[in-house]
Each structure stands twice: as C-alpha cells, then as structure tokens.
Amino acid sequence: MKLILFFLLTFFWISAECIHPHPLDPLTRSELNLVRTIIHKSYQTSTKPNNITFQYIGLHEPDKPVIQSWLSSNTKTKPLPPPPRRAFIIARFQKQSLEIKLDFPSRSIISTKIYKGHGYPMLTFGEQSIASQLPFTHEPFHHSLNKRGLNMSHVICAAFTVGWFGEEKTKRTVKVKCYYKKGSVNLYVRPLEGVAVVVDLDEMKIIGYSDKHVIPVPKGEGTEYRASKMKPPFGPKLKGIAVNQHDGPGFTIQGHSVSWANWVFHLGFDIQAGPIISLASIYDLEKQQYRQVLYKGFISEVFVPYQDPTEEWYYTTYFDCGEYGFGQSMSSLLPFTDCPANAVFIDAYYSSSDGTPVKISNAFCIFEKYAGDIMWRHTEIALPNEVITEVRSDVSLVVRAVSTVGNYDYVIDWEFKPSGSIKLGVGLTGILGIKAGTYTNTDQIKEDIYGTLIADNTIGVYHDHFLTYYLDLDIDGEANSFVKANLETVRVKDQKTPRKSYWTVVKETAKTESDARVNIGLKPSELVVVNPNKKTKLGNTIGYRLVPGSVVHPLMVSDDYPQIRGAFTNYNVWVTPFNKSEKWAGGLYVDHSRGDDTLAVWSLRDREIENKDIVLWYTMGFHHVPSQEDFPVMPTLSGGFELRPTNFFESNPVLKTKSPKSMHCANCTSQHYYC
Numbered sequence: 159m160k161l162i163l164f165f166l167l168t169f170f171w172i173s174a175e176c177i178h179p180h181p182l183d184p185l186t187r188s189e190l191n192l193v194r195t196i197i198h199k200s201y202q203t204s205t206k207p208n209n210i211t212f213q214y215i216g217l218h219e220p221d222k223p224v225i226q227s228w229l230s231s232n233t234k235t236k237p238l239p240p241p242p243r244r245a246f247i248i249a250r251f252q253k254q255s256l257e258i259k260l261d262f263p264s265r266s267i268i269s270t271k272i273y274k275g276h277g278y279p280m281l282t283f284g285e286q287s288i289a290s291q292l293p294f295t296h297e298p299f300h301h302s303l304n305k306r307g308l309n310m311s312h313v314i315c316a317a318f319t320v321g322w323f324g325e326e327k328t329k330r331t332v333k334v335k336c337y338y339k340k341g342s343v344n345l346y347v348r349p350l351e352g353v354a355v356v357v358d359l360d361e362m363k364i365i366g367y368s369d370k371h372v373i374p375v376p377k378g379e380g381t382e383y384r385a386s387k388m389k390p391p392f393g394p395k396l397k398g399i400a401v402n403q404h405d406g407p408g409f410t411i412q413g414h415s416v417s418w419a420n421w422v423f424h425l426g427f428d429i430q431a432g433p434i435i436s437l438a439s440i441y442d443l444e445k446q447q448y449r450q451v452l453y454k455g456f457i458s459e460v461f462v463p464y465q466d467p468t469e470e471w472y473y474t475t476y477f478d479c480g481e482y483g484f485g486q487s488m489s490s491l492l493p494f495t496d497c498p499a500n501a502v503f504i505d506a507y508y509s510s511s512d513g514t515p516v517k518i519s520n521a522f523c524i525f526e527k528y529a530g531d532i533m534w535r536h537t538e539i540a541l542p543n544e545v546i547t548e549v550r551s552d553v554s555l556v557v558r559a560v561s562t563v564g565n566y567d568y569v570i571d572w573e574f575k576p577s578g579s580i581k582l583g584v585g586l587t588g589i590l591g592i593k594a595g596t597y598t599n600t601d602q603i604k605e606d607i608y609g610t611l612i613a614d615n616t617i618g619v620y621h622d623h624f625l626t627y628y629l630d631l632d633i634d635g636e637a638n639s640f641v642k643a644n645l646e647t648v649r650v651k652d653q654k655t656p657r658k659s660y661w662t663v664v665k666e667t668a669k670t671e672s673d674a675r676v677n678i679g680l681k682p683s684e685l686v687v688v689n690p691n692k693k694t695k696l697g698n699t700i701g702y703r704l705v706p707g708s709v710v711h712p713l714m715v716s717d718d719y720p721q722i723r724g725a726f727t728n729y730n731v732w733v734t735p736f737n738k739s740e741k742w743a744g745g746l747y748v749d750h751s752r753g754d755d756t757l758a759v760w761s762l763r764d765r766e767i768e769n770k771d772i773v774l775w776y777t778m779g780f781h782h783v784p785s786q787e788d789f790p791v792m793p794t795l796s797g798g799f800e801l802r803p804t805n806f807f808e809s810n811p812v813l814k815t816k817s818p819k820s821m822h823c824a825n826c827t828s829q830h831y832y833c
C-alpha cells in the first residue's frame with residue numbers, strides 16, 4: 159500500500175513537472191500537435207476544397223504583470239501556479255487570414271478573428287516547396303529550358319516574396335526563380351536569369367510567366383564549396399585548438415532557463431523571430447541579489463533590399479522574419495564547427511503547413527567562450543622595488559543560432575559577460591544573391607550593372623542587411639527612461655586656461671517618442687536606458703548604455719515602396735512605450751505589406767515614454783557591396799553592438815572575479831579536438 163502511494167506520488171510529481179513548463183517556454187511538440195488536432199476539429203467540417211494551413215504558431219504569451227507576479231511568487235514558500243499555456247495561430251483558410259487564440263488547459267479555441275488589413279502572413283516551407291515545383295509541369299517553362307539547352311532534371315526552383323509596389327489590390331503571390339545545378343550544388347550562383355514564374359499561393363497555380371532574354375547560366379566550375387569534393391592544394395593549414403573543461407560546463411540549463419556565473423535568463427524560440435532572450439538578470443555581489451536587465455530581446459525584423467531596379471530584380475526586397483521566418487529558417491548546428499567542442503545543444507520545434515511539428519535538432523548552442531581576451535588588467539611600474547601586474551581572463555557565455563534564409567546564413571550570438579555587458583553579434587555568410595550577366599570582364603561593362611562582377615557571367619547584386627532588435631530593457635524594474643547624453647563642445651570664454659575648448663556631457667531625457675528617434679553618428683552621444691527612480695549610493699542614475707556598432711542608414715528614398723514597408727529602418731534607435739501587440743517592426747503581415755503597421759507608424763502617436771515601461775529598438779546592419787572574395791561562398795562578415803551597464807553597479811562588478819584556473823591539456827599539440 160505504502161509502495162503504491164509512493165509510486166503514485168512520484169508519478170504526480172513527475173507529471174506536474176511536465177505540465178508546468180516555464181510560462182515563456184516555446185510550444186512543445188505535444189502542444190503543437192494539440193493545436194493541430196483542436197483546429198482541425200473546427201475546420202475540417204467545411205465542404206470547401208481549401209484546407210486550413212498554419213502560417214504561424216507560437217506561444218500566446220501571458221501578460222507582463224502576470225509573468226512578473228508569477229516570478230516574484232517563485233521566491234516565496236507558496237509559489238503561484240504558472241499562468242495557463244496558450245497559443246497564437248495565424249492560419250490561411252478560404253483565402254483569408256485567421257487569427258486564432260487557443261487555450262491548452264481547456265483544449266479550446268478562445269477567439270477567432272478574420273484579419274482584414276493589408277498583407278499576408280509568413281510563408282511556410284510547405285507552400286514554398288509546392289510552388290517551386292509548379293514550373294516543371296508548365297509547358298512554356300519546358301520551352302525556356304530547351305531554348306537554353308538545359309536538362310530539366312538538373313533544375314531547381316525556389317519561391318521569392320515580391321513585396322508591394324503601389325498596387326490597389328494584391329493576391330498572395332510569389333515569384334519562382336530557377337537555378338541550374340548540373341556539375342555543382344551551388345545553385346544560387348547559377349540563376350536562369352530572365353525566367354520568372356508568378357504563382358498564386360492561395361490557388362497554388364501559375365498566374366504569370368515571362369522569359370525575357372537568354373542570358374548564359376554561369377558555369378558550375380569553381381563554385382564548389384564542399385570540402386569532400388575539393389582537390390589539393392588546401393590551405394592555409396590550421397592547427398587544432400583544444401577547448402578543455404575538465405570540471406564540465408559552468409552553466410546549468412533547466413528546461414529553457416539558463417544560469418551561468420552571475421547571469422540568469424530564459425532562452426525561447428519563435429518561428430518568426432528565432433531566439434528570444436527573456437528575464438535576463440544579473441547578480442549584484444554588493445546588493446546580494448539578482449537585478450533585472452532585459453525583460454525580452456529578439457530580432458524583430460531583417461530587411462534585405464537589393465538595389466537592382468530592373469524588371470527582373472526590382473521586387474527583391476526581402477523581410478526575412480516576417481516573410482520567411484527567422485526561426486523557421488534556423489539550421490541544425492554542427493558540433494565542433496558551428497559551435498566549439500564544449501557547447502551544449504538545444505532543439506526547437508515549429509509546425510509545418512499542415513500543423514505537423516518539425517524538429518530542428520541542435521537549433522541553439524550554448525557555450526562558455528574564452529578566446530584569450532582580457533577582462534581587465536593593469537601593470538604598475540611606478541612603485542619602488544615592485545612591479546604589479548594583475549590580469550583577469552575574459553570568459554563569457556554565448557547563445558548561438560544560425561538562420562539560413564535561402565542563400566544567406568546569419569550567425570546570431572547573444573553573449574553574456576560577467577561585467578554585465580550583453581554583446582549581440584551578427585555574422586553574415588553563405589551565398590550571395592547572384593544575377594547572371596553576359597560580362598566576363600569589367601572592361602566590357604558600359605552601363606550600371608547594379609552590382610560587382612565577381613565571376614564570369616556572375617554579378618553580386620548590391621544590397622543591404624538591416625537587423626532590427628526589439629529590446630525591452632527593464633533596468634532594475636519596469637519604469638525606465640531614455641537619456642541622450644550628448645557630448646557637446648564648449649568654447650572657453652574666460653582667460654584662466656590656455657585651452658580654447660573642451661567637451662562636456664549634456665543630458666536630455668526623452669519625453670515622448672519623437673525625442674527618442676536617433677540616427678547614430680550624426681552627433682556624439684551616449685544613449686542610455688535609465689531607471690530614473692534608482693540611484694547609486696553616489697547619486698548617479700542607474701542605467702544600461704547602448705554601444706552601437708555596424709551602423710547603417712537607409713539609402714533608398716523614403717517614398718520608395720520598399721522603404722515605406724521598411725520605414726522602421728529610418729532611424730537606428732526608436733523608443734516606444736511597451737505594448738504587447740507591438741512586437742514586429744515591419745508588422746505582423748509583412749508579405750505584400752504596405753507599411754501601415756510598422757514601428758514608424760506606431761511611433762507617430764508620439765506617446766510619452768518618460769519613467770514608463772519602454773522598449774528600445776535598435777537597427778544595425780550592413781551595406782553590402784559584393785567583392786570577389788564573397789564567391790563562391792562568403793567568409794563571415796561580422797558586426798554587432800553591446801548593452802553595457804553604466805552606473806548600474808557601485809563599482810567594477812568583476813573586481814573580485816578570479817581568472818579561471820589555467821589548464822594544460824596533454825593532447826593540445828595533437829591536431830584533433832580530443833581533449
């Protein structure tokens with residue numbers, strides 16, 4: 159009897175663990191299955207031929223106060239039960255976009271709304287792949303291939319979003335472009351230029367076809383990037399480097415909650431955004447408590463407009479989150495190369511068009527990084543008979559994901575440092591967007607080709623990458639302000655100093671949204687999110703500073719259609735009051751969007767942002783002028799920015815942090831990573 163009771167208790171305890179994930183955990187495989195089952199039950203009864211497709215399924219997050227009170231109750235003896243798990247779904251059904259909210263505990267749909275605005279939801283892989291097959295059964299396409307002497311069994315097609323260029327009415331269309339893979343797997347550098355197939359995704363049929371002119375498909379030779387297919391000479395030769403953690407990793411992962419050194423945070427996943435970092439707090443040694451830094455941060459949109467205005471290319475202005483799904487596009491990371499030997503991996507799940515869960519194994523990796531850098535140091539030679547040298551090693555914790563959106567690979571890093579800094583890194587690699595041309599030497603070029611000739615018949619088209627981060631900083635609490643600490647030159651008026659000028663800091667607290675739109679680089683200034691209600695013992699306002707990097711400003715004119723849709727890039731920095739429904743800088747329905755639901759539009763309300771729960775939006779990026787080194791695959795181009803404590807701590811928070819014990823590995827001279 160006792161034994162049975164024991165087993166029953168154990169069973170309940172375990173199942174309680176299972177049904178109580180962290181309220182911000184991404185939807186699990188079984189929850190995704192449940193979504194499909196519940197929604198199919200409601201929509202399969204229809205006699206209409208159009209089946210429901212799932213464009214977006216994600217966590218319907220509990221409201222911020224609910225999360226906050228659940229969190230604070232966790233430290234008490236009687237913690238609150240976690241709020242009910244819910245899902246938010248965007249589905250296409252009978253040529254309409256449905257917004258469905260679903261409650262897991264009651265297994266029921268709690269609301270359904272038909273979206274009436276402009277634009278369409280994210281494209282699923284399923285519909286992209288069906289659309290990409292359509293040309294193969296289209297007679298004119300066969301003709302185009304014959305005309306070029308191409309063998310159809312070596313042709314691969316892909317679907318591309320087409321944007322919006324002022325059309326009154328739109329259909330949910332994509333353009334399908336095709337590539338030749340005979341003799342190479344590097345298909346993106348071998349386009350069938352001039353052939354464009356317009357597909358209506360709702361009807362799933364071809365509604366337009368054009369074959370403008372025959373341009374040679376760039377040759378396959380020299381486009382290979384697989385190590386296994388390459389012939390010597392190889393080089394330069396690199397020796398193996400060991401990563402050695404004899405005592406195991408210094409972090410712990412429970413579910414999706416990560417704790418390392420003085421940091422704790424939650425790592426979530428979303429099909430549209432990819433990684434989501436929430437509830438990042440840092441332990442303050444002096445205050446003996448964790449202090450809030452970031453309530454939530456993620457990449458809200460990635461805008462990639464190409465700069466070729468010709469008929470074949472003008473529409474290539476992609477929104478990688480809202481159109482293709484930065485999370486859906488995440489690649490499985492390879493141990494030892496995508497991440498170092500000491501990395502730990504986490505899987506992710508999303509739903510395919512028909513609602514079946516798809517697993518991305520090794521979607522994230524988490525690892526401690528030590529690259530031989532210095533956290534702080536000093537050598538003191540001024541003391542008599544004594545030289546002091548103190549150095550501390552810079553070890554950090556990295557969360558990494560890679561999104562492969564078609565041809566491009568984005569390496570996304572969130573790096574936490576014991577000093578309180580959070581560094582956000584972006585690496586661009588993969589294959590360039592290529593246009594085929596007739597040129598084989600720049601001498602032949604007499605016109606603007608909108609790109610760089612990077613191989614025979616191969617033009618790397620000019621483009622930008624804008625990555626807009628959503629950063630809901632809650633510096634020691636929700637009520638925050640945004641301060642521009644402007645560095646201003648002062649001309650000396652009196653004669654007491656030989657100096658004629660100096661610079662000083664003039665602080666300006668943004669009252670409303672319009673005060674907080676900043677184009678970085680125009681004026682020297684430190685941009686700080688402060689908690690105006692908290693001061694250090696010395697009286698400085700505590701805060702976190704945005705240290706920009708990889709700054710870009712859009713170069714298209716502001717009334718150009720892609721720039722209207724991408725108007726959230728008009729400033730590098732925006733600050734908005736927190737609003738749960740303002741998450742996606744380019745809007746929720748980005749495909750064919752008209753720019754009426756962007757950050758730039760919300761911000762026009764010019765709401766008050768002083769001493770309020772605010773969100774900082776930061777756009778970093780790159781203008782990409784391709785070069786020959788980017789071919790046939792591009793060496794990583796890195797950029798990023800930093801969030802850095804400023805008067806947040808009473809003094810250097812890593813003063814008393816010891817360098818980790820240095821480790822000598824017996825096998826470090828070996829060329830392999832066996833240690």
Ligand SMILES: *[C@@H]1O[C@H](CO)[C@@H](O)[C@H](O)[C@H]1NC(C)=O
Pocket residue numbers: 207208209
């Ligand atoms: C609709 O979905 C059901 C079940 O998933 C499937 O059997 C049926 O073939 C689908 N119909 C169409 C027209 O796709």
Ligand SMILES: *[C@@H]1O[C@H](CO)[C@@H](O)[C@H](O)[C@H]1NC(C)=O
Pocket residue numbers: 309310311312
């Ligand atoms: C096309 O390629 C396939 C597969 O390599 C081959 O079997 C076929 O013979 C080729 N057709 C022509 C007409 O060359």
Ligand SMILES: *[C@@H]1O[C@H](CO)[C@@H](O)[C@H](O)[C@H]1NC(C)=O
Pocket residue numbers: 737738739740760
């Ligand atoms: C939140 O944002 C949405 C979309 O911009 C807007 O319609 C709504 O009025 C906002 N809510 C508040 C309380 O401002």
Ligand SMILES: *[C@@H]1O[C@H](CO)[C@@H](O)[C@H](O)[C@H]1NC(C)=O
Pocket residue numbers: 823824825832833
């Ligand atoms: C070094 O490598 C050898 C074999 O490659 C292995 O037997 C030995 O345990 C390794 N030593 C350490 C310290 O890892």
Ligand SMILES: [Cu+2]
Pocket residue numbers: 586621622623782
């Ligand atoms: Cu690029």
